[in-house]
Amino acid sequence: MKRLHWISLAALGLLIAACSTAPQGQNKQPTAAEAPARTVTILADHVTDQIVVGYTDPAELDALIEALGGGRVLKTLPEMKAALVELPAGMNAGAALGKLKSKRIAGLRYVQPNYTHPLPEPVANAALLGMNDPLEAQKWDHDVMQADAAWATTIDGTHPDGSGVVIGVVDTGIDGTHPDLAGAFVNGYDAVGCSTFGVIPPGIDASEGQIHGTHVAGIAAARAGNGQGVAGVAPNATLMDLQVFCGRFTDDFTIATAIVAAIYDIDGDGIVPDVITMSLGGKGYGQVLKDVLDSAMSGYNVITGTAIPGYDDGTAGGTPGDGTPDRSVTFTVAMGNSGQDEVEYPAGYPGIIAVGASNARDEKADFSTAGGHISVVAPGVDILSTWPTWDRDPTGHPYLYYRISGTSMATPQVAGAVALVKQFLPGASAYEVRRLLETTADDLGPAGFDRGTGWGRVNLKALVDKVAGVVVGSESTEKGAVASVRVFTENRWDSNLDGVVDASDERAPVGAVDVQLLQDGVVKYLAKTNSDGFANFVNVAPGIYKVMVAGQDITDGAAMNVWPYERVSWDVDGDPSNGVTLGSLTVVPCGGFVSDNPLEATLSTQLQVTLEWTGGDDLDLAVYEYDPALGARAWHTAKTGALWGSFDGDDTGADPTHASETYTLDATHYPSLAGGYYHISIDASGATVGTTATLTLSMNGFTKSYGPIPVTPGTTAFDNDFDLLFTLIGFDNWPTVY
Known part of the structure; x- marks a missing residue:
């Protein structure tokens, strides 16, 4: 790894003692002079003829189209002040970013590729099974997680089964006519135009020839006690079909659109998700998706700073409409099936419960992606679950159930586990839920946390026992925190436009800079700075972190948030071997989505x-x-x-x-x-x-x-x-x- 920058920190060992829900103000930026337009190389897979644009003033989208020499706005996401732009004929995303890098359009916050996420392929298949088999007896995954014992537990006179909890499934469409999913659904949303392009009513087959979402849904919440096939981990939870695939790929903007539709109750039925599970991933870090996830996990719209109405309704004990959310969304996301130690998104965003896969021998599955951001593993090999009713055997009978493998299968196991928690602790934050899962998991591999299996394999019985303790007051949850690092240029620019640079001028915030928080040499969290120079970490662990920043003191078109790259990061003092921490961040428990006292770092290119x-x-x-x-x-x-x-x-x-x-x-x-x-x-x-x-x-x-x-x-x-x-x-x- 190479040293890429030198930074100094304006505050060392700064105590982050306050968190905020105020939107970050828009800073003035230098006006970029024209530079030769160059095509930008985009390293992650993306939609080649589209870009994603964050704006402060939607009227400036016209200026963007003019700067590009054509194209059109395909969709807008007003809640996140973001737009999807189709490029002019013959122009690709790299050329568009290169062209826009030398321009300054004041009402835009960022311009980025629309990163894609492939539909995960099953890692391994086993025999198709008919619905008359005693299928629940074949669920080895439930055995190792002690599901039966968990369901038999009584908490405050009620059995844990996910009652009252809504699980959003961001995936392919789901076959809602399956007999083991009957009655499980509320209105969903088709963000890609595959089945309805809008609200998906309960009980219809929205799978459109794809199987992935139906299998995932059954793992999380197939019905129990109905004489049909299998049961999900949370067999009485409610499912919300959030369709983002119509083919082999989806993208950041489509995923963001589906989540916004869900958390903003687009159909007006008063139902929003408590848990959202995503068995998908890709290499690109996208600001629009980061904004949406932070909003859902905090209960606040991070662009406007206002509470999202569906999470400020008093359901979890708060005062309805008082501007302070009383609940929020917990995300479970697949680590990936590469078998490598690497980062994919959305699993790599801060605050996410990133899930790996284990096998029947209680080992890490060979295909399961590793990394410092992993939380827990769950069974993901030869997992039996629901299969669309249209897939039939040679005699014309529907198969209905099928075994496949992948972190795609492990992730809804954990979503079901989250539903068991939220049934009794509806106001628990994503971090509180994550730590309940981690502290009750059965340790696998090396003692304690490891990059392959995280904190261990989910144990449902131990989990609900701890939840029972929290309910009666003999146990407590661990509170999460919010941290922020703000990056500026060390040198000033001509901010007052008087033709000279002096003490009256400002330093410029730098967007799209990598900021990593480390403990014991392990990267725990990574975020990129937004157009105001803020890297925000929502629902993270309190503690002391070493801060690493990578970037150059470059500030120009669209606040420089056009970078498509993942930068290599280095220690703030440039020498990882000497143990000196020039920048440390002490994070204390609090809510919101941005710290009132961000650690400030400066970049200066040598x-x-x-x-x-x-x-x-x-x-x-x-x-x-x-x-x-x-x-x-x-x-x-x-x-x-x-x-x-x-x-x-x-x-x-x-x-x-x-x-x-x-x-x-x-x-x-x-x-x-x-x-x-x-x-x-x-x-x-x-x-x-x-x-x-x-x-x-x-x-x-x-x-x-x-x-x-x-x-x-x-x-x-x-x-x-x-x-x-x-x-x-x-x-x-x-x-x-x-």
């Missing part, structure tokens, strides 16, 4: 560039710098002098065996407005013969050389602009490896 060549001709190293007095950028060389750095001299090539020039960026410099990166070039306008050159760049402690680079005499800095080369090969835009 850059040195050396041009070397032979042949006895006059080349010039050129750097594209911003001049606030002119409100524009220009190429500067040793002949013209530099504004924000210095050249070591003007080498005219008198020695034909070796010539060189070096530019060093000053510690005090203008935060780059270079279309998202620092532009470096070679000016050969004074050269008379062709030659080759080598460029060596050192940025934030990391050095690389490039060459030989052919140079044509008479070409200018604009002709030889290497910004694309050094951005893609360079310094801070590579996949995070944990």
Whole structure:
């Protein structure tokens, strides 16, 4: 892993003692001068002809379309102030981001790819089974989780079965006509237009030829005691079908649309989900989905700062309509089936219960993805559950039940377990529920937490026993916390637009910067800064964290939230071996979605560039710098002098065996407005013969050389602009490896 930046922290060991529900104010941003448009390489899978846009003023969407040279707004999500934009014909998302990076549209918060999430393929299949088999006896997963003992427990005179709890299933559509799911549904929502494109009424087959959602739904909440096949973990919970697949892929905006429809009670029936389960994942971190998840988990709309009405209704004991939510949503999300140690989203967002899979030997399933963000595992191998009624054997009889494997199967087991908790503790936060699961799990693998199985395999009997203790007051829940880190440029920009940079100007907040919170060398939480420079961590564990930040002091178009990359992060002091913690964050229990006292970090790019060549001709190293007095950028060389750095001299090539020039960026410099990166070039306008050159760049402690680079005499800095080369090969835009 390489060091990518240097930061200083304005507050060290800062106590985060207060949390807030106030929306973050919109900060003024530098106006970006035009830079050559370059296609941005997007590392994660995405919809190629769409982008997701966050706005403050919807009228500015017209300005965006104009800047793109066409396209149209396909959908808006007013609750999250977000829009899905279809690009002009022939333009892909990378080209659109590259074009927008050099523009500033004041009413936009971010512009990002619309990341995709593939429909998970079953890892392994077993024999199809007829519905007359004694199927519940074949549910090994219920045996190891002690489901029968849990259901037999009495809490305050009631058996745990999920009664009164609504589980939203974000997946393919569900076959609501299945006999083991009959009567389980309330109105759902089709966000993709596969079955109804709108409200899905109870009791219909919305599967549209897909099986995944039906299987997931049965694991969580198939009916019990009805003489049919199997029972779910929460056999009396209510299901809400939130359809996001109509084919092999879904995307961030579609998922966000389905969740918003559910939590904002789009059909007006007064029913909102308590638990949402998602057996899906992808590589891209999307701000629109992060905003929606934080809103649901806190009960507050993170854009407006207001309580979401359905969670401020007094159901969990609060005062209806008082502006303070009394309940919220708990999310269970699949870790993934790669078998690798890596991060997928939504599982990687803070506050999520990320679920891995175990097998019948109480071991981590080989395919189950590992990582520091995992919470627990649950049975996910050869799991028997409901199957759509339209799939029939050669005699024409429906199969109805099927065994398949995956973290997709483990995740609804945990969703059902969450429903057993929320039946008795409806106001429990996502963190409280998570810790109840973790502290009652059966430890697997190495003692204590490990990256493969988290805190262990879910034990339903131990879970409901602890819930019973909380109900009678002999046990208590662990309260979660909210933490915030805010990232600024260390240097000031011309915020008052007077043509000079001085003490009257401000530092700029930096968007799309990676912020990681670590304990004992393990990355516990990761978030990216939003357009106001805030990285917010909702429903996380109280404690002391080491803070790691990755990024450059670059602030331009759309608040720089156009970055599609996962950046490698490094310790704030740049040396992970010395044990020195320059930035620490003490987080105490509280609610809301943003801290009133965020830890502030500053970014300042260190850059040195050396041009070397032979042949006895006059080349010039050129750097594209911003001049606030002119409100524009220009190429500067040793002949013209530099504004924000210095050249070591003007080498005219008198020695034909070796010539060189070096530019060093000053510690005090203008935060780059270079279309998202620092532009470096070679000016050969004074050269008379062709030659080759080598460029060596050192940025934030990391050095690389490039060459030989052919140079044509008479070409200018604009002709030889290497910004694309050094951005893609360079310094801070590579996949995070944990």
